[in-house]
Amino acid sequence: MELRPGREAVVRVAVATLWSSPEAVRAVDRPALSACTDIPAWVSGLDTDQQVGDCVLSQLLLGERVFLSELRPDGWARVVAVEQPAAKLDPRGYPGWLPADQLAPVDPTVAGNPLVVDATVVDLRATPDGPVVLPGVVVGTRLVPAGPTREGWQPVHVPGHAAPLWLPDGQLAPAPSEQPTAVAALAVAQRLLHVSYVWGGLSAHGIDCSGLVHLAWRRFGVLLPRDADDQAVATTPLPFGAERPGDLYFFARPGRKIHHIGIVTAAPGDHGTRRMLHACYRRRRVVEEPLPAERTATLVGVHRV
Structure with missing residues (x-):
């Protein structure tokens, strides 16, 4: 082929x-x-x-x-x-x-129910506990089993490799069959705390704001759009004050399209204080923090997946 x-x-x-x-x-x-x-x-x-x-x-x-x-x-x-x-x-x-x-x-002979990588980062090996062949595979990656587990290791089909590669069975999960909770998606995103900000990044090695949201939900088979403004269109608006952990904050400057997104990490406080997890362009990493004044000034919506 x-x-x-x-x-x-x-x-x-x-x-x-x-x-x-x-x-x-x-x-x-x-x-x-x-x-x-x-x-x-x-x-x-x-x-x-x-x-x-x-x-x-x-x-x-x-x-x-x-x-x-x-x-x-x-x-x-x-x-x-x-x-x-x-x-x-x-x-x-x-x-x-x-x-x-x-x-x-595409190999038409490879078929079956995929498994999803749940480890933040994992290496694929030539044999169980053998030499690394493909390092740096990240959470959310889907792989088709190539046979039964062996001593806690799972063989998987990998594009471009004739023989199966192996990874620990405990670092995989069945592909979800039901809509995940927002809290479950938030938990995946929280594992990427302190990861470097990279414009266009979509992995545990480097990520941007909309990539963090896309990857957290992709882990559970939900394919949100890639960009923040499209993610706003694809999700359901809520009234301010109704947000809960796992919901989404959207930001835009007056007269401009949405340029930033974060994941709600706590219900609003008594004085309207809000917290979110986001890949921060300014600080060049993923952070969890209260919304500073300049963020609050551009907060235009809260949505739910």
Whole structure:
């Protein structure tokens, strides 16, 4: 099988980065561009300005489906991330570019009920407790079992690998069959406290504000849109004061579209004080904090998934 435009493909690296164009990448982005990405090394090499560069659009997780629309001779692929709704950009999903060698053709022989990675970060190994083959797989990644567990280890099918890879069974969970609670999604997001802020980031290695919300709910099979303004459209408004942990705060400046989102971590206090967990652009990391005055001034809505 080979990659062909007009067909679906799947991500074969732990975390792939979706770029605005091949020409937009920088020298510092090299660890995110290879066929064996090293996203932690990439994030650690970014300075505070590079963390918010708009060359990064989003990220995709191992096994995530894309529609392949173009293959360039220089090895770049234009794709649509069909599991990341972005109605204002493309009705099919989030469009962008990534290196074609980070993709694999869809294998029609791989089928079954997927398991979801529940560990914040886990490595996939060649054998139970054997050498690491694919490091840095993150929470929310879906993997199809390749057989029964063995001594506490689960074999899984992995795109681009002929033989199954292995990870501890305790770091996986069954794919949910029911709508999760907001508190469960909040608990996933809380595990990412102090993770670096990266514009377009969507992993436990680096993440942005809407990525944190998307990933927390994706862990439970709920595919919210990728961007904050679209997430507001896809969720249910509440009156101020009715919010509870796991609900969402939205922020916008007067006359502008929504630019920021956070997850409610406590019911409002007696004097209207509010707390949230969010990937903070200003502090360049995920924080949990009371809303400062400048945030409260731009708070325009509270919603529930």
